Amino acid sequence: MHSPLWPTPPKLSLGLRDGDHPGPVEIRLAARSSELGRMRAWVSEAAALLGCDGKSRFEFVVAINEAVTNAIRHGTPADDGTIGVRLESDGGAIVCSVCDGGPFVPPSQRSDPTSDVGGRGFAFMAALTDELELVVNPGATVVRLRKQRTAEAHAGDA
Amino acid sequence: MGYLEVNYQEIDGDVRILRVAGDVDFDAAPQLKRHIMSRVDAGDRQFIVDLSAVEFIDSTAIGVLVGALRRLDANGGSLLVVCDNEDIRGIFETVGLEHVIPLHRSHEDAFAALAHAA
Numbered sequence: 001m002h003s004p005l006w007p008t009p010p011k012l013s014l015g016l017r018d019g020d021h022p023g024p025v026e027i028r029l030a031a032r033s034s035e036l037g038r039m040r041a042w043v044s045e046a047a048a049l050l051g052c053d054g055k056s057r058f059e060f061v062v063a064i065n066e067a068v069t070n071a072i073r074h075g076t077p078a079d080d081g082t083i084g085v086r087l088e089s090d091g092g093a094i095v096c097s098v099c100d101g102g103p104f105v106p107p108s109q110r111s112d113p114t115s116d117v118g119g120r121g122f123a124f125m126a127a128l129t130d131e132l133e134l135v136v137n138p139g140a141t142v143v144r145l146r147k148q149r150t151a152e153a154h155a156g157d158a
Numbered sequence: 159m160g161y162l163e164v165n166y167q168e169i170d171g172d173v174r175i176l177r178v179a180g181d182v183d184f185d186a187a188p189q190l191k192r193h194i195m196s197r198v199d200a201g202d203r204q205f206i207v208d209l210s211a212v213e214f215i216d217s218t219a220i221g222v223l224v225g226a227l228r229r230l231d232a233n234g235g236s237l238l239v240v241c242d243n244e245d246i247r248g249i250f251e252t253v254g255l256e257h258v259i260p261l262h263r264s265h266e267d268a269f270a271a272l273a274h275a276a
Contacts, residue, residue: 033185037161040181040214058245059252065216069184120217120253127253 024088025049031077031100033069039085040065043096046087050094052149060094060147063128066121067098067143075141076102093130096145104136162186163211164193173204173272175265179211182219191222198226203235206268210242215249223259236275238268 025046029035043064047057064085071083078084078101086097126132131146161180168174174197182190194205207223209215227237238260241247250256262268 033183036183036185037181040183055245055248059248062214062216062249065183065214069216069218073184120221124217124253128249 024086026084026086028078028080028082028084029068030081031072031075031083033072036065036068036072039068043085043087047094050087050089050149052094052147054150056147056150059128060096060145063125063145063147064096064098066124067096067145070121070143071098071100071141074105075100090146093146093148096147098143098145100141101139102141103138104134104141162189164190166193166197171204172202173206173269174202175206175208177208177211181214182209182212183214183216184218187216187218187222190219191225194222194226198229198235203230203233204272205230205235205237206240206265206272207237208240208265209246210240212241212243212246215246220253220255220259227259236272238262238271240265240268 027039027042029039040061044057044061047053047060052060068083068085075083083101084097084099086099088095122132125143125145129145129147131144133144133146135142135144162182163179165177165179166174167177176193176197178190180186194207197205205226223237223239230237239250240262241250242263247261250259250261255261260268260271262271
């Protein structure tokens with residue numbers, strides 16, 4: 001079932017020459033956990049088109065999934081009930097921004113801080129990306145994740 | 159709902175194998191939790207959780223495994239993970255979880271670890 005909220009990534013590849021990377025791509029998804037699988041498929045394909053592959057891509061998808069899961073569980077959707085996921089190139093890295101429409105809820109203020117299924121999301125994001133940034137405004141929370149395209153490029157930077 | 163499949167197998171002795179396949183994310187983690195906890199509640203104490211056929215795993219699924227492990231630890235039981243999928247193993251290693259949940263490549267290795275601990 002395809003919803004207009006989900007543009008298909010393959011069209012991004014149109015008109016690209018070798019070495020080109022497409023500009024920012026963005027999707028909006030309904031803030032429901034049942035949307036996570038489709039979100040991951042989209043992000044994985046978009047990351048590949050932006051030149052991120054292999055282990056780096058898998059780690060990035062896991063990290064982005066954590067940010068989106070947090071936005072679904074603890075965030076406030078935009079007025080249309082959605083949250084946004086945006087990917088863009090930045091030098092040798094890809095930056096993903098996950099945006100919801102409400103204030104940031106710190107883990108200590110969440111409904112069930114002792115739950116054994118929660119509380120590890122930010123640790124995952126930090127371990128699996130090169131940079132993690134949290135931009136908090138009253139009307140929006142953005143989690144920005146940065147990842148080198150390839151594990152080799154990352155090793156070369158070290 | 160994403161695709162998740164859990165198969166339960168009783169092995170000679172006290173060991174139980176849970177074979178998990180599919181995507182274990184926040185949407186599917188409650189199913190995994192129900193499967194494991196129903197066996198823990200039934201009195202099973204030795205678990206090998208085989209994640210080799212898992213294609214995706216998130217922190218809530220890891221939380222389910224850690225929760226079950228803690229409960230089993232407190233009752234003299236144990237839980238080991240078997241996984242030969244390098245992507246999934248990589249997540250355990252990068253996040254540092256292989257120090258929390260014992261991670262093995264094969265059932266033979268896991269059985270040897272259980273026998274050694276017994």
